[in-house]
Amino acid sequence: MARITKGILGGFSGKVGPVVGASWRGQDIIRSTPKPSSKPPSEKQLLQQLKFKLVIGFLQPVKNIQNRYFGSASGSKSKVNMAASYTIGEAVEVVADTPQLVYNKVLITKGDLAGFQNPSAAPQTGQVLRLSWEDNSNQGNAKTTDRANAVCYCEELGTFEIFESLTDRTSMTADITLSAYYSGKEVHLWMYFNNVEETLACNSPYLGMFTLL
Template sequence: MYYIFVGETLKTINMARITKGILGGFSGKVGTIVGANWRGQDIIRSTPKPSSRPPSEKQLLQQEKFKLVIGFLQPLNSIQKRYFGSGSGSKSRVNMAVSYTIGEAIQVTANLPEIVFAKVLITKGDLAGFQNVIATPQSGQMIRLNWEDNSVQGNANTTDKANVVCYCEELGAFNIFESVADRNLTTADITLPISYSGKEVHVWTYFNNAAETTACNSPYLGIITLI
């Protein structure tokens, strides 16, 4: 049984996997059941049934957390589809990113959920990460990253690509800079739009391998005021 929110209503879903049958799987609604193919498996499920009970305070808070996280992570979907977790099992990478953020990167203040930016992961993976990476502001809305070359350690490679993700809380906007430098170059500059001058941005970075099949856990580099 699964529980989902549709609008403001809590609904329940019963779901089963089709393992045998002369007709195989089917797609669509038949009576009170729905057939579909989900992550390579034929399933049937009951149609959602609205609960007759009003949502509790705990359920309402969970809804608010879910809405906050979904809205925050949506611009990162194309990254997290590739680079968050293994992508195996019943959850997609995007679902794993949502679950992680709700569970690990949310705090509640005065009954309102807030993002804890220092705990946010943009990517999550087994690639060797950065060594002693720092970010510093430069003139012209520029941020400079410096790190040490650790391309001989573990599964690191000189051709791993450095990426930078910036989030301006005031504007509610992400800026994403992909493949800005190879691991062995140890430095990269990124420039934000002139409208960001004087604004604060949260900064994360990550490496992905040249084949774009894996990434490291993304370190949070703090808040930078652009100049």
């Protein structure tokens, strides 16, 4: 049964005969009821499904970041969808018929804000990573008030640690402390700047994989 949401001339949600009504990004749409396929998926389709499952599972914890800071939404394609499409197309390789992430090609954020100049990181005792970079607040659209952020991912545990608004661009250093259970674990690290208005970010550089002390 379908439900009319805006009067007799408005859109509807639900199924009516062979069509389905729904709302997509604020617009009322009507589409045909999908027909189940009896044809088994091809190897190419199965591989694409595996890539999709891998990428969606990986990006889910950073969805809120990418919803703000991954490119510009265009038409019906959200920023989160754009992030998934980019990752599937650019940051996945197939090894022995199994898709794997290429971490140094992964982007957590994608944008036009001036990025980091010579960023680096070094492990310290107590599950600490010491981050450093050079002050380039006089370049392009960079500002002294831009906020530095860090994102860590542990493949072994399948978990993220996210550190937002650590300090400003001119500080040139910041320490992040991960939970005790990361001791001895390897983590991948990305950083990104965003402006104080939270409307713009830079492409997130991948700093490498580090073993926490």
